[in-house]
Amino acid sequence: MEDMKIKSLSSFFLLFLIAITHTHVCLAECDNVKDYCPTSTKPQKQVIFINGLSCENPDNTSAHDFKSNELSKPGSRDDFGALVKIVTASKFVGLNTLGLAIGRSDIEVDGLVNIHNHPRATEMVYVNQGRLLAAFLNTQNQLFQNTLNAGDVFVIPKGLFHFFLNRGEQVATFFSVFNAQNPGLGSLSPQPSQSVQKIKIKLNSLSHSQFHADTDFTLELLDIVSDHL
Structure with a gap:
């Protein structure tokens, strides 16, 4: 027993x-078990699947797989005056299994990349042109913000809510690198109403305020988007 x-x-x-x-x-x-594994554009019956994507036959891999022009043009414009494009291994086959994704954001004058987060990735941005305000909120409700100019780099830690405001007199463009195959996207206002300008004004106002570690900035963020959920 x-x-x-x-x-x-x-x-x-x-x-x-x-x-x-x-x-x-x-x-x-x-870590990879192979040097690379470009996404197969024509999956066959016998293929390797990693992170949900099939790998092409190694005999067919070429230098072309590791080049992309996906970021040569901006994405689609949203109601906040931002054109955002995120490219993963489904469109840039050479990224498959490397734990990376890339992106491009173009913000019109007085435009905004609205409050959002990437639950599976840290984001590093490089400003190509223009002047913008970048800000993120940590888990203690403390705001970190900086004014960025062309050539500047800014990092948003994994999963934290953040936004970008164009503070310059021309279109601001920045490129992003994410340390995940699929960064994910969480938005506090997925369906913005007609009063987009209200959000911009409030974020501009908040960006000039002084916040302390014990300030519950989460409530402020929810107030900004309460009319848009």
Whole structure:
């Protein structure tokens, strides 16, 4: 009887260990087992799938797979005067399995990339032209903001809500690199109403204010978008 209990316990711990190991493998973007694995544009029956994307036959890989012109043109304009484009391995095949995604944002004068976050990635931005305000909110509701000019680099830590305001007199353009195959996108106002200008005015006002570590800035953010949910 005692032996049966010991065997049962051993089996339980073995299953528990397997479950933990499996969870780690599924949730983490682990190191590559190959140099590269460009996304296959014509999946065959016998292919390797990593992160949901199939790899092309290594014999067919060429230098062309590692070049993209996806960021040569801006994306589609939204109601806030921003044109945002995020490119993943589905469009830039050479990115597959590398744990990276890229993006481009063009903001019109007085325009705004509205409050959002990327739950699976840190974002590093490089300002190509223009002058803009970049800001993010940490988990202690503390605001970090900076005015960025052409040539400046700014980093938004993983999962934190952030926004960009064009403070210059010309279109502001910046490029982004994300350290995840699929950064994800969470927005506090997915369906903005007609009073977009109200959000811009409030964010401009808040960006001039002084905040302390104990300030519940989350409530301010929710107030900004309360009419747009």
